[in-house]
Amino acid sequence: MSLQNIRVVLVNTSHPGNIGGAARAMKNMGLSRLVLVDPVEFPSSEAVARASGATDILDAVRVVGTLEEALVGCSVVLGTSARDRRIPWPLLDPRESGATCIRQAEQGGEVALVFGREYAGLTNEELQRCHFHVHIPSDPQFSSLNLAAAVQVLAYEVRMAWLAAHDQPSKQEKLETTSLLNAQPVTADELEHYYGHLEQTLIDIGFLDPAKPRHLMPRLRRLYGRSAISKLEMNILRGILTETQKAVRGEPHKRRQD
Ligand code: SAH
DSSP states (O other): GGGGGGGEEEEOOOOOHHHHHHHHHHHHTEEEEEEEHHHHSSSSSHHHHHHHHHHHHHTTOOSSSSSHHHTOOEEEEEEEOOSSSSOOEEEEOOOHHHHHHHHHHHOOOOOEEEBBBTTOOOOOHHHHHHHHEEEOOOOOOOOOOHHHHHHHHHHHHHHHHHHTTOOOOOOOOOOOOTTTHSSSOOOOOHHOOOOOHEEEEEEHHTTSOSOOOOOOOHHHHHHHHTTTBBBEEEEEEEHHHHHHHHHHTTTTOOOOOO
């Protein structure tokens, strides 16, 4: 599973709560390897509280002294940055980052996503150790995300790329038992039959006066035309009309069974 080849590296984090928040964000997206470079406070109960169940990630955390140690074995390193730096560097947006991570990881490469300090980000020297820089396109007037929120954005993009690579649906598709019938659109001739049936029923119940039809039928056609009615729905509508006509004639009605 390629997600195991991807590590999240947090450099010199001040707030242990952010470490817990990052662990939670990672676990939600199927990432598991967290490396801390010289954290200000860790282990910490605040980190555990913010991890809210992702404590296995905190238990397995690797704490190292330098960024160099954190990156050992990595073939691709992505460094995140809230602002533009003076030295131009190959830049990826989060979506491209997800794809790059998964492409490398699928080939067996080790990948690191590096995040900076809450107050100062990554130093230029640290950023120069990265192959790519990643900027989350936030509002330039207020560009800096909370550290754990930035981890969440990148982890989400990694997951989306992973789901796409493994042909797994990102949407949970609900299959109804009647889905086949329900998915089939009604045809123009079936609709015409329906409009005839509807018009007759509206006359039967006294809602439509054939001598003064006004624009009722065209308006109803427009309404139904917008609805992309399926065959199943058409059956229901036809059933309602049949029962309405029986009721007008005083015939016994049948209960709908489904
Ligand atoms: N004052 C710091 C902000 C750091 S925010 C600065 O100006 O650099 C803490 C970390 O969260 C950053 O180092 C980066 O890893 C991540 N982060 C926050 N906002 C980001 C953004 N818009 N794009 C990419 N990473 C971001």
